[in-house]
Amino acid sequence: MFRSILCSLILVAVTACGSKRDPQIELIQDMMDQPSYKTQDFDESGKGGRSMRLPPDGSVPIGHKPYTIKDSQTAESVLKNPVQVSAESLIRGQKMYYTYCFVCHGSTGRGDGPVAEKTMAKPPSLVNARIKGWKDGGIYHLITSGRGLMGSFASQIPDEKDRWALVNFVRRLQENAE
Numbered sequence: 001m002f003r004s005i006l007c008s009l010i011l012v013a014v015t016a017c018g019s020k021r022d023p024q025i026e027l028i029q030d031m032m033d034q035p036s037y038k039t040q041d042f043d044e045s046g047k048g049g050r051s052m053r054l055p056p057d058g059s060v061p062i063g064h065k066p067y068t069i070k071d072s073q074t075a076e077s078v079l080k081n082p083v084q085v086s087a088e089s090l091i092r093g094q095k096m097y098y099t100y101c102f103v104c105h106g107s108t109g110r111g112d113g114p115v116a117e118k119t120m121a122k123p124p125s126l127v128n129a130r131i132k133g134w135k136d137g138g139i140y141h142l143i144t145s146g147r148g149l150m151g152s153f154a155s156q157i158p159d160e161k162d163r164w165a166l167v168n169f170v171r172r173l174q175e176n177a178e
């Protein structure tokens with residue numbers, strides 16, 4: 001009992017005293033005090049006092065391929081769906097659809113998902129003749145860039161293959177709607 005109280009006291013003495021200007025006693029000093037800034041630190045030389053810096057213009061994260069296509073006509077003519085229709089890729093596409101699209105576009109793609117009745121503009125059907133007539137690249141472009149009231153899903157579905165698998169799944173919904 002006495003020992004555990006003593007231990008707690010020592011622990012409090014070692015860890016809890018001191019302000020930032022009056023550093024704590026550091027038993028193991030391995031790189032605890034560093035001149036580097038922490039994420040939200042103040043830095044008077046930074047823009048607006050921020051220690052965080054924006055990445056230099058034109059830099060991209062490793063493994064990220066910037067999407068530069070601006071309109072769906074171009075997307076339809078230059079993009080080719082690299083993902084073969086297979087049980088596996090359809091299951092992947094279905095997972096994407098139920099995670100990201102179903103709430104608005106509905107389980108059959110007719111635009112009657114659970115939040116559709118609460119939105120001001122109804123989500124359109126994905127299984128009508130017009131969208132059936134789009135090339136895969138057009139659907140891919142819409143998912144990647146968004147349009148009007150529908151935002152881009154590029155950051156939620158960062159893997160291109162997942163977006164193409166989703167296109168295949170939308171095609172499957174269209175076949176089922178016939």
Ligand code: HEC
Pocket residue numbers: 097100101102103104105121122123124125126131139142143147148149150153166170
């Ligand atoms: C928050 C609701 C919402 C979600 C989630 C959503 N959409 Fe949409 N979607 C819309 C709305 C609203 C439009 C009409 C956009 C506009 O033109 O203003 C639309 C348009 C579309 C269109 C074009 C339809 C047309 O008639 O031109 C496609 C294709 C589409 N969405 C596919 C998807 C896919 C695939 C997903 C999942 C990644 C998705 N959407 C997720 C609301 C949503």
